[in-house]
Amino acid sequence: MNYQNRSFERLTDVSEILDRLNDRQREAVVAEPGPLLVTAGAGSGKTSVLVRRIAWLIKAFGVSKHQIMAVTFTNKAAREMKSRVEDLLGMNEAPYRIGTFHGLSNSFLRIYHEAAGLESDFTILDSGDQKSLISRLNRDLRISVGEFKPQQFQNFINRSKSNELRATALSPRNYREQIFVRVYEAYENYCEANSLVDFEELLLRTVELLKRNQLVREELQDRYQHVLVDEFQDTNSMQLEWLKLFCGKRNQITAVGDEDQSIYGWRGALAENMIQFEAIFPGTRIVRLEQNYRSTQTILNAANAVIQHNDQRYSKELWTERKKGASVKLFNAYDSGQEAKFVAEVILSGVSRSIPYSNFAVLYRTNAQSREFEEVFGYQQIPFRIYGGLRFYQRKEIKDILAYLRLLVEPNNNEAFSRVVNFPRRGIGSVAQERIAQYASSRNLSYWQASSEIVKDYSVQVHFRAALTNFLELINRIREEGEHESFGDVIASTISISGVKQFYKSRKLESDITRIENLDELENAAVNFIRRSNCKDSIESIRPFLDTVALDSDDKHDENTLNAVQVMTLHLAKGLEFPVVFLVGVDENLLPHVLSLKSDQNGRRGADKDSLAEERRLFYVGMTRAEQQLFLTRSGIRMVRGRMSVFRPSRFLKEIPRQFLDTVPFNQKIDSDFTKKINPDDLLGSTIDHRVFGRGCVTGLRHEGKFPVLTIDFDEHGTKQVLWEMNNFKVRR
DNA sequence: ACCTGAAATATTTTT
DNA sequence: TATTTCAGGT
Numbered sequence: 001m002n003y004q005n006r007s008f009e010r011l012t013d014v015s016e017i018l019d020r021l022n023d024r025q026r027e028a029v030v031a032e033p034g035p036l037l038v039t040a041g042a043g044s045g046k047t048s049v050l051v052r053r054i055a056w057l058i059k060a061f062g063v064s065k066h067q068i069m070a071v072t073f074t075n076k077a078a079r080e081m082k083s084r085v086e087d088l089l090g091m092n093e094a095p096y097r098i099g100t101f102h103g104l105s106n107s108f109l110r111i112y113h114e115a116a117g118l119e120s121d122f123t124i125l126d127s128g129d130q131k132s133l134i135s136r137l138n139r140d141l142r143i144s145v146g147e148f149k150p151q152q153f154q155n156f157i158n159r160s161k162s163n164e165l166r167a168t169a170l171s172p173r174n175y176r177e178q179i180f181v182r183v184y185e186a187y188e189n190y191c192e193a194n195s196l197v198d199f200e201e202l203l204l205r206t207v208e209l210l211k212r213n214q215l216v217r218e219e220l221q222d223r224y225q226h227v228l229v230d231e232f233q234d235t236n237s238m239q240l241e242w243l244k245l246f247c248g249k250r251n252q253i254t255a256v257g258d259e260d261q262s263i264y265g266w267r268g269a270l271a272e273n274m275i276q277f278e279a280i281f282p283g284t285r286i287v288r289l290e291q292n293y294r295s296t297q298t299i300l301n302a303a304n305a306v307i308q309h310n311d312q313r314y315s316k317e318l319w320t321e322r323k324k325g326a327s328v329k330l331f332n333a334y335d336s337g338q339e340a341k342f343v344a345e346v347i348l349s350g351v352s353r354s355i356p357y358s359n360f361a362v363l364y365r366t367n368a369q370s371r372e373f374e375e376v377f378g379y380q381q382i383p384f385r386i387y388g389g390l391r392f393y394q395r396k397e398i399k400d401i402l403a404y405l406r407l408l409v410e411p412n413n414n415e416a417f418s419r420v421v422n423f424p425r426r427g428i429g430s431v432a433q434e435r436i437a438q439y440a441s442s443r444n445l446s447y448w449q450a451s452s453e454i455v456k457d458y459s460v461q462v463h464f465r466a467a468l469t470n471f472l473e474l475i476n477r478i479r480e481e482g483e484h485e486s487f488g489d490v491i492a493s494t495i496s497i498s499g500v501k502q503f504y505k506s507r508k509l510e511s512d513i514t515r516i517e518n519l520d521e522l523e524n525a526a527v528n529f530i531r532r533s534n535c536k537d538s539i540e541s542i543r544p545f546l547d548t549v550a551l552d553s554d555d556k557h558d559e560n561t562l563n564a565v566q567v568m569t570l571h572l573a574k575g576l577e578f579p580v581v582f583l584v585g586v587d588e589n590l591l592p593h594v595l596s597l598k599s600d601q602n603g604r605r606g607a608d609k610d611s612l613a614e615e616r617r618l619f620y621v622g623m624t625r626a627e628q629q630l631f632l633t634r635s636g637i638r639m640v641r642g643r644m645s646v647f648r649p650s651r652f653l654k655e656i657p658r659q660f661l662d663t664v665p666f667n668q669k670i671d672s673d674f675t676k677k678i679n680p681d682d683l684l685g686s687t688i689d690h691r692v693f694g695r696g697c698v699t700g701l702r703h704e705g706k707f708p709v710l711t712i713d714f715d716e717h718g719t720k721q722v723l724w725e726m727n728n729f730k731v732r733r
Numbered sequence: 734a735c736c737t738g739a740a741a742t743a744t745t746t747t748t
Numbered sequence: 749t750a751t752t753t754c755a756g757g758t
């Protein structure tokens with residue numbers, strides 16, 4: 001147990017882990033194993049700390065990489081953490097168990113499926129699947145859509161599950177609750193019978209497994225002696241339970257989070273978990289990271305002032321060694337069109353000074369606000385990329401192909417069967433499908449098995465039999481051909497043989513062109529999957545592929561290389577940073593949003609004060625995304641649901657002290673510091689950070705035609721000639 | 734099976 | 749205003 005000595009022995013090897021860390025960060029990285037809470041303000045290098053702590057545990061404390069589990073919320077964060085640990089320690093030295101709550105739960109449930117009461121090949125339902133399943137069950141239960149919407153049931157079920165409540169544990173007190181519990185029960189039974197597991201279920205099953213099965217619990221607690229969590233403020237009660245169960249009595253947990261960036265309270269996240277951490281894990285050491293490496297002091301001052309209006313937080317104040325910077329700018333537009341035009345103008349004026357489009361971000365509260373910006377940017381030919389909206393793997397055409405794939409390996413999967421049996425149309429309509437279902441349930445067969453029998457039954461209509469035979473043969477044919485094909489080709493032939501591609505080609509709609517592109521993209525994704533994973537390049541990889549796809553809806557990866565203005569909601573912006581940020585729609589009733597100002601009708605959460613505080617945090621998150629310049633814009637008039645409405649300035653604006661905020665006069669072109677071009681000629685002799693090669697010193701400069709070329713001595717990559725690409729450089733103090 | 738028009742609905746969404 | 753969903757007619 002004497003870690004100190006071991007660390008001393010190895011210290012020389014490992015000192016680079018602590019390179020370029022400030023005192024607080026270092027304190028967190030080297031803290032003795034035990035409960036550690038790092039309250040990490042925006043831009044304070046929390047990921048660095050987490051990554052280096054993992055490295056430190058391994059190198060200094062001699063912990064095996066197999067004994068470490070690191071948990072994140074997004075696959076993106078998990079991937080980043082993994083690759084950064086690998087950068088630090090070398091390929092294959094990173095812990096294997098770095099993943100999301102859901103991804104890790106899934107892995108454990110596959111391993112311990114029997115103890116968890118699951119089939120080994122259970123299918124993961126995404127939220128879309130879940131919703132359509134509930135709708136279907138409601139139809140069977142004769143629940144009228146007028147009275148209750150599927151969405152309500154979905155919320156109810158997920159909320160119950162995340163409170164660790166099964167349907168049997170609920171006792172309805174009135175008619176309304178009776179209906180809800182009945183649907184929940186039916187849903188659970190159906191999932192159980194068909195080996196379906198939704199997102200919440202992944203976590204709940206894991207929690208139940210660890211609670212009930214001592215053997216498994218001890219085995220896992222023994223294996224993962226060190227647990228690390230990112231974005232701890234976003235954990236809900238079940239996720240906390242999950243963590244506690246893995247930690248066991250050892251309590252060697254490192255949690256990193258920022259209660260000021262808790263913006264998912266409406267989904268059950270409990271920022272209180274941060275506050276209660278000490279009480280839950282006795283002997284907690286708390287380290288506060290307050291030095292910010294992202295924004296100017298002015299932006300931080302403004303943001304600090306705003307967030308100070310919230311209580312229930314560890315008081316912390318971000319500071320930076322960076323320069324003061326330009327004041328925060330406020331633009332009061334007459335209407336939302338003008339608001340968008342202002343943003344476009346500022347961007348264009350920046351671009352004319354060779355600032356790349358990708359340095360700008362437009363952040364808003366609601367997706368509906370994107371429209372104006374799309375229009376103006378389109379008109380002004382400003383390249384932009386909107387994040388959010390329907391995810392790649394949620395699109396109909398993609399889900400259809402995935403269902404075909406599933407049917408290839410699991411013919412008895414009724415979900416997949418129903419989805420594709422009549423798409424594209426093959427004359428097996430609702431009547432025919434009803435008949436299959438009847439036949440199946442009366443004989444306790446799957447739809448596939450039922451169909452195989454119906455086909456041989458000569459008392460059944462010829463048309464029906466022929467259509468069904470065709471379908472069965474189609475699936476068999478894809479499977480047979482797939483036996484000798486590469487995985488990519490399996491996907492390709494599924495797309496073509498199924499007739500899905502032909503279907504979209506035959507129609508001449510605008511949207512069908514994108515659909516076909518998406519299908520092609522799916523082929524690429526399949527090829528990439530084989531390259532990135534260590535799965536076989538054959539039809540056998542369908543299962544792991546479907547699993548990955550269900551849990552990792554990540555869109556195309558290296559979009560950030562694209563030179564376009566980044567447009568997204570405040571929620572999606574968390575964790576990102578941009579040189580110039582436009583936080584738009586800073587109006588009362590929009591930010592804070594109306595619906596957060598009064599308690600909502602479902603009785604979900606009535607605490608106005610809590611939700612107002614969350615809106616404020618949202619505003620704070622937006623502000624702290626900005627590195628150099630922050631613009632706040634608002635508009636007196638905007639269209640809401642087809643009606644013109646008048647808007648007053650957001651109350652949050654008053655919370656920004658005057659000296660940090662300047663109002664941009666109407667119709668006056670802004671001309672501020674941020675648009676100053678970083679001139680390559682001024683860089684000679686200075687230290688820079690390169691996006692790819694890291695730190696280096698500029699030792700030479702020459703011009704090749706239009707392009708400046710810098711000679712740079714990199715710390716880790718030797719001397720290189722590098723083309724001046726503004727995007728790739730940051731100047732160090 | 735497919736089309737059509739009325740009706741309902743519109744905050745945020747890591748998995 | 750824009751989009752989706754559903755009932756009802758053909």
